[in-house]
Amino acid sequence: MDVFSDPLNVDVYVTGFLWILRLTAAGAFFALVLGVVLAGMRVSPVPVLRGFGAAWVNIFRNTPLTLIVFFCYFGLYSTLGLSIVDDIDMNNFWLGVIGLAVYTAAFVCEAIRSGINTIPAGQAEAARAVGMSFLQTLTIIVLPQAGRAVIAPLGSIFIALCKNATIVGTIGLMESSNAMKELINANGDAVIPIFLVFAGTFAVVLIPTGYGFGWLANRLAVKR
Amino acid sequence: MADEALIVLDKVNKWFGPLHVLQDVSLSVDRGEVVVVIGPSGSGKSTLCRAINRLEPISSGTITFDGQPLAAEGRALARLRSEVGMVFQSFNLFAHKTILQNVMLGPVKVRKEKPAAVRERAMSLLERVGIASQAEKYPAQLSGGQQQRVAIARALAMQPKALLFDEPTSALDPEMVGEVLDVMTALAREGMTMVVVTHEMGFARHAANRVVFMADGQLVEEATPAEFFANPKTDRAKDFLSKILTH
Numbered sequence: 001m002d003v004f005s006d007p008l009n010v011d012v013y014v015t016g017f018l019w020i021l022r023l024t025a026a027g028a029f030f031a032l033v034l035g036v037v038l039a040g041m042r043v044s045p046v047p048v049l050r051g052f053g054a055a056w057v058n059i060f061r062n063t064p065l066t067l068i069v070f071f072c073y074f075g076l077y078s079t080l081g082l083s084i085v086d087d088i089d090m091n092n093f094w095l096g097v098i099g100l101a102v103y104t105a106a107f108v109c110e111a112i113r114s115g116i117n118t119i120p121a122g123q124a125e126a127a128r129a130v131g132m133s134f135l136q137t138l139t140i141i142v143l144p145q146a147g148r149a150v151i152a153p154l155g156s157i158f159i160a161l162c163k164n165a166t167i168v169g170t171i172g173l174m175e176s177s178n179a180m181k182e183l184i185n186a187n188g189d190a191v192i193p194i195f196l197v198f199a200g201t202f203a204v205v206l207i208p209t210g211y212g213f214g215w216l217a218n219r220l221a222v223k224r
Numbered sequence: 225m226a227d228e229a230l231i232v233l234d235k236v237n238k239w240f241g242p243l244h245v246l247q248d249v250s251l252s253v254d255r256g257e258v259v260v261v262i263g264p265s266g267s268g269k270s271t272l273c274r275a276i277n278r279l280e281p282i283s284s285g286t287i288t289f290d291g292q293p294l295a296a297e298g299r300a301l302a303r304l305r306s307e308v309g310m311v312f313q314s315f316n317l318f319a320h321k322t323i324l325q326n327v328m329l330g331p332v333k334v335r336k337e338k339p340a341a342v343r344e345r346a347m348s349l350l351e352r353v354g355i356a357s358q359a360e361k362y363p364a365q366l367s368g369g370q371q372q373r374v375a376i377a378r379a380l381a382m383q384p385k386a387l388l389f390d391e392p393t394s395a396l397d398p399e400m401v402g403e404v405l406d407v408m409t410a411l412a413r414e415g416m417t418m419v420v421v422t423h424e425m426g427f428a429r430h431a432a433n434r435v436v437f438m439a440d441g442q443l444v445e446e447a448t449p450a451e452f453f454a455n456p457k458t459d460r461a462k463d464f465l466s467k468i469l470t471h
Contacts, residue, residue, distance in 0.1 A: 045297065122316035125279055126375075130330035130382055131306025133299070140333060145320050222320045223364035 003190045004197065009183055016179030017201060022093065023165035023175065027100035028158050034101060035108025036147075040138055042113050053109065060106040065167050069099035073171040089173060096168030104161045111153045115146030120224075148220045155213025159206050176201070228291060230255045230386055230417050231276060236285035238271060238441075245271050246282070247441040253386070256415040260428040260449070263438035264464060269421045270313075272438065273390045276419065277308045290385060306334050309379025313391040315371040317363035323350065323374050324359040330382045342381070349377040353407050369400025376407055386417040393424055425468065429453060437461045 003009050041053035060068065072095040076082040084094040119142055127137040166177035174182075180198045184191050229252035238246035245268040253259050261269045274280040276287060278294050278301055287294045289308065295301045317326050327346040331337045350356040353373035355366070363371055372392055379387055389408065393401045405427050412418060412431040422428065428435050428449055435452040437445040439460045445452065453469075456462045 120314075120316075122312060122314050123318060126310075126312065126316035126318065128302075129277060129279065129305055129308075129310035129312075130378070131302045131304075131334040132330075133302055136333055140329070141318055148320070223362060224319050 003183060003187045003194055012179045012182060013197070015174060016176035019093070019173055019175035020162065020165045023096055023100060023168055024158070024162040026097045027104060027161050027165065030097065030101035031104035031108050031161065034105035036112060036143065038105060038109035039112035039116065042109065043116055045134060057106045057109055060103050061110070065099065065103050065164055066170060068103050069096060069167050069171060072096070072099040092168070092171050092173045095171060096173060100161060100165060100168070104157060107157045108154065111150045111157060112146055115150035116142055118149050119145050145222050148222055151217035151220060152213055155210060159210060162206060163202065229253060230290055231419070232288040234286045236275065236287060237283045238275065238280065239283050245441050246275065249443050251436065251443060253417060253419060255417055257433045258412045258418045258420065258431055259434050259436055260432040261419065261421045261436045261438060262423070262428060267438040268441040269438045270390050273388050273419060273421045276388055277305045277310055302334070306330065306382050307385045309382060309384035309387040311372070311375050311379055311387065311389045311392045313394050315363070315368070315375045317371055317374055317378070319363055322360050322362055323355060323366070326363070326374060327378045327381045330378065335382070346377070346381055349380050350374070353377045367400060368396045369403045372396065372404045373407055386419065387411065389418065389420040389422065391421050391423070393422065437464070439464070
């Protein structure tokens with residue numbers, strides 16, 4: 001493990017995973033917000049909104065994430081000139097977040113929609129019977145229960161998001177997979193140890209995360 | 225126009241696909257009146273009850289509540305629903321809210337009343353239906369009879385002009401039916417306008433001002449309970465009563 005006794009190499013490793021962490025955090029936040037809004041659209045009484053939600057899910061769920069992230073860079077940034085911040089790394093970061101969020105939101109939307117379908121129809125009927133509007137029924141009664149029902153699948157989606165964040169490396173961000181490539185290029189004699197350290201880091205963080213979501217799902221389950 | 229009927233249905237029709245579940249139903253319910261709707265299953269009585277606050281949209285005819293025709297989906301309909309309490313067969317308490325929150329939610333979120341004042345009213349309603357000590361529990365922790373009494377308190381918290389009951393005791397264990405009927409009987413005595421779909425003939429006899437008998441989507445007969453149970457006019461009603469009263 002001589003590779004990791006060099007502080008410069010450790011720095012590459014740490015920086016790589018910090019990017020993954022930031023991409024996951026920002027991506028998960030925006031994917032969750034967007035996914036909930038899309039799920040609301042898909043169950044709304046307004047046909048245009050339903051159509052929009054369905055179109056979003058069908059487009060982004062069925063397109064490779066690599067292509068979406070490429071489009072964010074070459075389409076939004078290079079061609080359309082969308083520059084979010086001046087710093088090139090931060091700009092790539094935000095382009096990556098856009099790609100991850102629009103893609104992951106499609107999966108979040110479908111998970112939440114399946115959660116909505118598990119809520120007995122009587123819950124929404126009772127809400128409407130006391131005079132709540134569609135939006136109130138959705139946000140006060142249906143979504144809080146649906147959200148708790150899909151914590152475990154959402155966990156899987158966010159774990160996938162964390163690993164998918166490595167794809168942002170393809171547009172030049174020095175996240176972990178790029179960091180690994182750089183270390184392997186410079187240390188051809190230590191390919192296996194480098195690989196194991198990077199893969200192990202993901203596993204060590206994500207395995208407890210998965211159990212954490214499972215625990216949370218049990219804890220917050222709505223008793224009927 | 226204080227003596228004008230509170231709920232008026234005029235030639236209401238409803239189809240579920242090819243099924244004609246409500247056929248030219250006309251009915252008016254006066255203020256303070258307790259109308260019990262009885263009839264065999266599938267006769268359309270639940271649909272009738274749900275149509276009054278438009279949980280079930282009707283195909284033709286008009287329904288008027290407090291002088292206002294029922295609006296289509298939207299703000300006006302939501303306001304109407306807030307004035308008509310509904311109690312369901314399966315209680316439908318909000319499963320992720322405590323008993324107290326269930327009762328407070330409508331007044332706070334729909335009427336935008338001050339939570340402190342609503343809390344007081346909610347507690348006194350829970351007191352009245354005998355569940356005040358369970359206020360902080362969740363619905364799943366209560367028995368069916370207790371849940372249904374909470375559902376009644378939730379409907380009352382909106383200070384409704386009328387209450388609709390859709391088979392409120394049909395999902396209950398026999399020993400819990402009485403506690404719910406007691407609450408309903410007390411409400412009837414106090415002059416609440418009620419439309420009650422039920423199979424509880426005892427309740428119909430002693431609490432109803434009028435019994436409405438439905439069969440096959442039609443309103444077949446209406447009379448005072450004494451008259452209906454003693455001398456049913458139609459064969460359909462005689463047949464129905466002979467089946468349920470001989471055991």
